[in-house]
Amino acid sequence: MTTTVSSIKKLITLGSVAAVFALAAFYPRQFGGVAEAQRGGSTVYARNCATCHGTDGRAQTRKGRESDAVDLTGSEWSPDTGRDTRLVTRGKGSMPAFGRKLSNAQISAVVQYIRRFKR
Numbered sequence: 385m386t387t388t389v390s391s392i393k394k395l396i397t398l399g400s401v402a403a404v405f406a407l408a409a410f411y412p413r414q415f416g417g418v419a420e421a422q423r424g425g426s427t428v429y430a431r432n433c434a435t436c437h438g439t440d441g442r443a444q445t446r447k448g449r450e451s452d453a454v455d456l457t458g459s460e461w462s463p464d465t466g467r468d469t470r471l472v473t474r475g476k477g478s479m480p481a482f483g484r485k486l487s488n489a490q491i492s493a494v495v496q497y498i499r500r501f502k503r
C-alpha cells in the first residue's frame with residue numbers, strides 16, 4: 385500500500401517536471417512567433433507596398449503620386465483588418481491585388497504592420 389502511494393507521488397512529481405519543461409519549450413516559440421510575424425510584416429511591406437505607399441506610409445513616392453495611392457497616415461484610411469485583408473488580396477483601382485503573390489500569413493502580417501502608420 386505504501387509503495388502504491390509513493391509511486392503515485394513519484395508520478396505526480398515527474399508529471400509536474402514534465403509540465404514545466406513543456407511550458408518552457410512552448411512559450412518562447414509563441415513569443416518568437418509573434419516577433420516573426422511582425423518582422424515578416426515589415427519585410428512584406430518594404431518589398432511590395434513601399435514603392436507606392438512609401439516607407440513612412442505617406443505615399444509621397446513617384447509611383448505613389450502617379451497611382452494616387454492612399455496616405456496611410458492620413459484621415460482617408462483607418463485600419464480595418466477584414467476590409468484591408470480583402471483589399472490587399474483582391475486589389476482596388478490602381479492598387480494591385482496580392483492574392484496570388486503573397487500567402488495568407490504574409491497578407492495578415494502586412495495588414496497588422498500598416499496599423500503603425502496611424503499612431
Ligand code: HEC
Pocket residue numbers: 428429432433434435436437447448451452453454460461462468471472476477478479480482494495498
Ligand atoms: C502600384 C501602387 C501600389 C502598391 C504597390 C500598393 N498600393 Fe495600396 N493603394 C494604392 C492605391 C492607388 C490605393 C487607392 C485605391 C482606391 O481606393 O482606388 C491604395 C490603397 C490602399 C489602402 C487603403 C484602402 C482604403 O481603405 O481606402 C491600403 C490599406 C493599402 N493600399 C495597403 C497596401 C498594402 C498593404 C500594400 C502592399 C501589400 C499596397 N497597398 C501596395 C496603390 C498601391
